[in-house]
Amino acid sequence: MKRYALLPLVLGALLTAGCANKPVEEPLAVEDVASVRYETSSLSNKFEIDNVQRALAGNVLRAQVTLRNKSSFTVSYQYKFRWYDANGFEIQQQGEPWRPQVVAGKGETRLQGLAPNPAAARFEVWLRAE
Amino acid sequence: MRVVMTILLSSALLIGGCSQVQYGDSTAAETLTVDFGSTDLQMIANQMVDDLLAFPPVVQMTMQRRPVVFVDQVQNRTTEHIDTENVTDSIRTKLIQSGKFRFVDMNVVERVRQQFDFQSQSGMVDPATAVAMGRQIGAEYMLYGALTSITKRSGNTRDVYYKFTLNLMNLETGIMEWASEKEIRKTKSRSLFGK
Numbered sequence: 094m095k096r097y098a099l100l101p102l103v104l105g106a107l108l109t110a111g112c113a114n115k116p117v118e119e120p121l122a123v124e125d126v127a128s129v130r131y132e133t134s135s136l137s138n139k140f141e142i143d144n145v146q147r148a149l150a151g152n153v154l155r156a157q158v159t160l161r162n163k164s165s166f167t168v169s170y171q172y173k174f175r176w177y178d179a180n181g182f183e184i185q186q187q188g189e190p191w192r193p194q195v196v197a198g199k200g201e202t203r204l205q206g207l208a209p210n211p212a213a214a215r216f217e218v219w220l221r222a223e
Numbered sequence: 224m225r226v227v228m229t230i231l232l233s234s235a236l237l238i239g240g241c242s243q244v245q246y247g248d249s250t251a252a253e254t255l256t257v258d259f260g261s262t263d264l265q266m267i268a269n270q271m272v273d274d275l276l277a278f279p280p281v282v283q284m285t286m287q288r289r290p291v292v293f294v295d296q297v298q299n300r301t302t303e304h305i306d307t308e309n310v311t312d313s314i315r316t317k318l319i320q321s322g323k324f325r326f327v328d329m330n331v332v333e334r335v336r337q338q339f340d341f342q343s344q345s346g347m348v349d350p351a352t353a354v355a356m357g358r359q360i361g362a363e364y365m366l367y368g369a370l371t372s373i374t375k376r377s378g379n380t381r382d383v384y385y386k387f388t389l390n391l392m393n394l395e396t397g398i399m400e401w402a403s404e405k406e407i408r409k410t411k412s413r414s415l416f417g418k
Contacts (some may be wrong), residue, residue: 151282190265
């Protein structure tokens, strides 16, 4: 009987410890937040930016943006990457198509892009509703 | 009679007023039918180029020099009439624009030969300015691939699956250095009412 009385206490202690150890999420850098742009403003309420990663493939810029669908409903949207050189000029304005994509409710999606050439220094990923 | 003429004129003006030309966004997603369309072409070209340029051995290969490539025709193994050269043209253009590869074009060889003949044999071109023969650079790599499709129909629903495969072969060794696939699935349901 005494053993069963202790069980809720132990479980409670474990749960509390679990909560205390939850890592504190670092806020995204201003540059990362600015790299996700919405052509349809209502989409900005549906998505949350989880992570923005940049890397070099040789000397060409690569980008990956992880987005989370905050809503419980499936969201159909289109996205395209836009690349800018060091002076802010857009590279190949008509270069990329709008790519249709679907993300499930509460789902996560990763958008990947590779710059058209080594001149790219910065990117933006644009989202719009279908 | 005048009334009839007026009605005819008004209707002619109305019909004429209906036609309107508008420019649209060439990069917008096109979902008119499930057939192979402009968005499929653009997505395939983009995906292939991104894959090729990000593939680590290719990154290493193109760091110091720009290899010379030629594009073989992409086989159309679908039931549709698709201009596959259009897809390879887009891929080639993007690869040239990346500054990582150079290309030789086998489609213009005959016209180049005519120009060579004109420069060397017509007697109209100053021999000092005529281009030298036999100095063209041979391709090191060949890009080739295929486009296939699977179509299924059930009641009012039509489902099409496209797969585009592209390979890069080293012409000297015969080794396939890189390969990539892009899959596209499109479904169209016809409802009883509406479109």
